[in-house]
Amino acid sequence: MNKTKLLTLVIVGLLISNGILLFKLLVKHRPHGGPKAYIIEQLKFDDQQVVLYEELVQQHRHDVKAQEALMNASRHQLYAQLKLQQDEQAIDSLIAIIGQQQVAAEQINYQHFLAIKALCKGEQVQSFNTLSEEIETLFVGKERK
Numbered sequence: 095m096n097k098t099k100l101l102t103l104v105i106v107g108l109l110i111s112n113g114i115l116l117f118k119l120l121v122k123h124r125p126h127g128g129p130k131a132y133i134i135e136q137l138k139f140d141d142q143q144v145v146l147y148e149e150l151v152q153q154h155r156h157d158v159k160a161q162e163a164l165m166n167a168s169r170h171q172l173y174a175q176l177k178l179q180q181d182e183q184a185i186d187s188l189i190a191i192i193g194q195q196q197v198a199a200e201q202i203n204y205q206h207f208l209a210i211k212a213l214c215k216g217e218q219v220q221s222f223n224t225l226s227e228e229i230e231t232l233f234v235g236k237e238r239k
Contacts, residue, residue, distance in 0.1 A: 129232040133210065136225050137218050146213055154206040161202055165195045 130151055134144055172188040175181065207229060214222045 132232065133225065137210075137214060137221050139213070139218075143213050143215075147210065150206065150209050150213070154202070157202045157206075158199065161195060161199045165192060165199070168192045168195060 130147075134147065137143075139147055168188055168191050172185065172192065175185050175188070207226070211219070211222050211226075
């Protein structure tokens with residue numbers, strides 16, 4: 095193996111290792127235990143706050159699941175229109191209903207985070223404010239069923 099081939103292999107190896115390192119630095123590490131554990135950790139909730147937070151999470155999951163069921167039923171009705179004659183008024187109405195349901199879903203999420211903020215005491219409020227900048231990325235990639 096001559097020096098040119100060896101140097102080429104070394105350079106390629108260094109480029110690959112730098113690429114891997116850059117990827118690891120740029121991609122945020124997701125905490126083990128998911129967003130719920132991350133929020134508890136970041137806000138440093140005490141035991142009583144954790145219990146109340148768990149209740150909020152259960153209620154939120156229930157509300158979101160119910161809202162998603164409504165949206166799915168409306169979507170089902172909308173896409174059933176594909177088999178029928180095109181009734182533009184019915185289609186527009188269903189799309190408007192789905193839009194209203196999506197607004198309601200966002201309101202459920204927003205109210206959930208306001209309730210979490212209400213659990214915070216003292217310095218936890220500042221921690222929540224910092225965490226609020228990450229909220230939208232905490233749930234990115236979470237596939238809803």
